[in-house]
Amino acid sequence: GAVVSQHPSRVICKSGTSVKIECRSLDFQATTMFWYRQFPKQSLMLMATSNEGSKATYEQGVEKDKFLINHASLTLSTLTVTSAHPEDSSFYICSANWASSTDTQYFGPGTRLTVL
Amino acid sequence: RKEVEQDPGPFNVPEGATVAFNCTYSNSASQSFFWYRQDCRKEPKLLMSVYSSGNEDGRFTAQLNRASQYISLLIRDSKLSDSATYLCVVREGGGRRALTFGSGTRLQVQP
Numbered sequence: 001g002a003v004v005s006q007h008p009s010r011v012i013c014k015s016g017t018s019v020k021i022e023c024r025s026l027d028f029q030a031t032t033m034f035w036y037r038q039f040p041k042q043s044l045m046l047m048a049t050s051n052e053g054s055k056a057t058y059e060q061g062v063e064k065d066k067f068l069i070n071h072a073s074l075t076l077s078t079l080t081v082t083s084a085h086p087e088d089s090s091f092y093i094c095s096a097n098w099a100s101s102t103d104t105q106y107f108g109p110g111t112r113l114t115v116l
Numbered sequence: 117r118k119e120v121e122q123d124p125g126p127f128n129v130p131e132g133a134t135v136a137f138n139c140t141y142s143n144s145a146s147q148s149f150f151w152y153r154q155d156c157r158k159e160p161k162l163l164m165s166v167y168s169s170g171n172e173d174g175r176f177t178a179q180l181n182r183a184s185q186y187i188s189l190l191i192r193d194s195k196l197s198d199s200a201t202y203l204c205v206v207r208e209g210g211g212r213r214a215l216t217f218g219s220g221t222r223l224q225v226q227p
Contacts (some may be wrong), residue, residue, distance in 0.1 A: 049214055
């Protein structure tokens with residue numbers, strides 16, 4: 001089956017630093033990638049939709065200047081959490097839509113971010 | 117009001133039991149429906165899609181009632197390995213649209 005990878009799987013950083021998370025589709029081209037966030041004991045919440053070659057669409061309440069998304073190729077999208085603070089500590093998960101498929105989304109394994 | 121509502125549980129059941137989860141969704145424009153399984157600190161994994169006619173995959177049966185905006189999942193003959201959080205998920209439109217997740221129902225199967 002299709003595989004989506006994320007890197008890093010876990011990151012611990014100091015408050016004020018920026019963290020970049022990569023999401024890669026390993027064996028298919030992803031025209032659309034989604035970034036979700038999950039706080040403990042809560043549901044996954046969509047942060048933004050990333051389309052290759054265009055600007056990301058952010059959900060209400062998600063600051064685009066704080067969560068920078070770049071989708072420069074059909075296999076890579078990056079999420080940069082700028083000037084991270086403890087309240088940004090969360091589980092960040094990407095998913096990718098296969099260009100040839102109308103229905104299937106594939107999830108990455110997630111990145112656990114802890115901001116001290 | 118949450119878009120997708122689920123009873124958080126936990127449901128504690130013995131091995132071999134039958135357990136049912138329910139879910140309601142508020143967006144009448146939803147077109148696709150799924151059950152995902154999420155293990156602790158892992159990404160969600162697709163368990164099955166849900167169709168109006170109802171569908172079965174081994175010990176798992178899913179039902180959808182569009183009129184009531186209600187989705188169910190039935191697990192028969194529970195196994196220890198079924199212990200996880202089950203997420204009810206809906207989508208408005210096709211694969212290029214994002215998924216909307218419920219907060220999940222936790223199942224603990226006990227020996």
